[in-house]
Structure formats: C-alpha cells, structure tokens
Amino acid sequence: MVEVDSTPLAKVTNAMVKTGLLPITQAEPLAAxxxxxxxxxxxxxxETRxxxxxHQxxxxxxxxxxxxxLAAIDTQLGAIDTRLAAIDTRFEGIGTRLDRIEGINNDWLNHGRRMANQYDPPAPPASPRRSKRRP
Structure with a gap:
C-alpha cells in the first residue's frame, strides 16, 4: 500500500470552505x-482524520x-519439520534393527527347541512314598 500525503488536499479543502462560507455569512444570517x-x-x-x-x-x-x-515462525516450523524427518528416519532404522534382533532371537529359540527335541532326558526317578504316621 502506498502512503499518500493528504496535507495539500486538506489545505485546498480548507481554502475552498473558507471562501465558500464568507459570502454565505454576509448574505444569510442563518448561515452566520x-x-x-x-x-x-x-x-x-x-482531529478524527x-x-x-x-491509527493507520x-x-x-x-x-x-x-x-x-510469522516469517520467523515459518522458519522455525521448517526446522522442526527437518528434525522430525530425521527422527522418523532414525525410527525406521531402529525398527529395522529390532526386526533383525527378533529374527535372530527366533532362530535361537527354534534351534533350542530342535536341540531339546533331539535329546530326550530320562524321567526322574520315582521317590518312595513315606507314610504320614509316625512310629
């Protein structure tokens, strides 16, 4: 928006009003x-102007x-978006590592189960029952 100096316009308007009012006062008493x-x-x-x-x-x-x-906030939001993208990438990497760890863990569990199935331990010996009566 271009600022316009209204001082010359105000001066011309005041001059026109003054020249217009002087003849009226002489001709009409109501105007006076x-x-x-x-x-x-x-x-x-x-004053209002x-x-x-x-105010303008x-x-x-x-x-x-x-x-x-707003421009500063926009810049900060851009930096936050960049940080969030980096965090998202890190989370993806962590997820991939956790998937690998889970796979390794499952492999070890399956290996342990296979080994347990190959080895059939003997049943524990039966313990003799004792009577609850005392002699």
Missing part, C-alpha cells in the same frame, strides 16, 4: 449562526511486526 458549528465540525473532522491516520500508521507498524514474527 451555523458557521461556528460548521467550523467546530471541521475541527473535529480534522489525524487520529485515523495515526500504528496498524501498519503492527502489521510489519506480525509479518516479521
């Missing part, structure tokens, strides 16, 4: 009565600050 109120309205209008312009300048400054902060 209303002239102070019109002048007061013009003063209030100028000045406040509006100040402040809003533009705030907008620039917000846009700068």
């Amino acid at each position: 009565v209303l002239l102070p109120e019109i002048r007061q309205l013009l003063v209030e209008l100028r 000045a406040e509006t312009q100040a 300048v402040e809003t533009r400054a705030n907008n620039r600050v917000v846009m700068t902060r």
Whole structure:
C-alpha cells in the first residue's frame, strides 16, 4: 500500500470552505449562526482524520511486526519439520534393527527347541512314598 500525503488536499479543502462560507455569512444570517458549528465540525473532522491516520500508521507498524514474527515462525516450523524427518528416519532404522534382533532371537529359540527335541532326558526317578504316621 502506498502512503499518500493528504496535507495539500486538506489545505485546498480548507481554502475552498473558507471562501465558500464568507459570502454565505454576509448574505444569510442563518448561515452566520451555523458557521461556528460548521467550523467546530471541521475541527473535529480534522482531529478524527489525524487520529485515523495515526491509527493507520500504528496498524501498519503492527502489521510489519506480525509479518516479521510469522516469517520467523515459518522458519522455525521448517526446522522442526527437518528434525522430525530425521527422527522418523532414525525410527525406521531402529525398527529395522529390532526386526533383525527378533529374527535372530527366533532362530535361537527354534534351534533350542530342535536341540531339546533331539535329546530326550530320562524321567526322574520315582521317590518312595513315606507314610504320614509316625512310629
């Protein structure tokens, strides 16, 4: 948005209003009565315009600050995305390693089962029963 200096326009408008009101006051007494109120309205209008312009300048400054902060946040989000991608890659590597470990563990368990099936241990000897009565 391009800033436009409204001071020359305001000066021309004031000059037009002044030249337009002077003949009215001489010709019409009602206009002479209303002239102070019109002048007061013009003063209030100028104040309102000045406040509006100040608010516009402040809003533009705030907008620039917000846009700068949003750009910084966008940069930080990009860095976070990069870190998350790296973490995801690490998790994939960990998953692959865990799958390998599980495979090795299963191989050892199967080997142990095969070895146990080959060796049939003798049954434990039967223990003699003792009577519960005491002599």
